[in-house]
């Protein structure tokens with residue numbers, strides 16, 4: 001009986017230890033990401049942030065884009081030139097991606113389901 005309790009305690013330590021390890025990894029990633037500038041894009045009423053705003057990216061400076069779908073239908077977020085494609089983001093889901101470029105230029109972002117009304121510009125400048 002005592003042996004069983006010791007075994008259970010040992011297993012608990014192992015489980016807690018691995019959760020602790022995973023937690024540390026996740027928070028390290030978050031720390032890393034939080035050092036990156038970021039913008040939040042809300043998908044709602046078939047628009048990004050109501051107006052499909054221009055997104056300014058500084059050359060050689062990664063920009064974190066957090067995309068949240070607050071609509072009742074799925075959308076995606078694609079920038080062909082920069083090889084970004086979130087895949088479908090369902091209602092209520094979020095996706096974080098990072099945009100970076102070492103060249104100045106203007107790129108188009110869009111939703112492939114609503115390409116005419118959900119589209120805007122990514123402007124990479126100095």
Ligand SMILES: [Cu+2]
Pocket residue numbers: 046074075076111112113114118
């Ligand atoms: Cu869409």
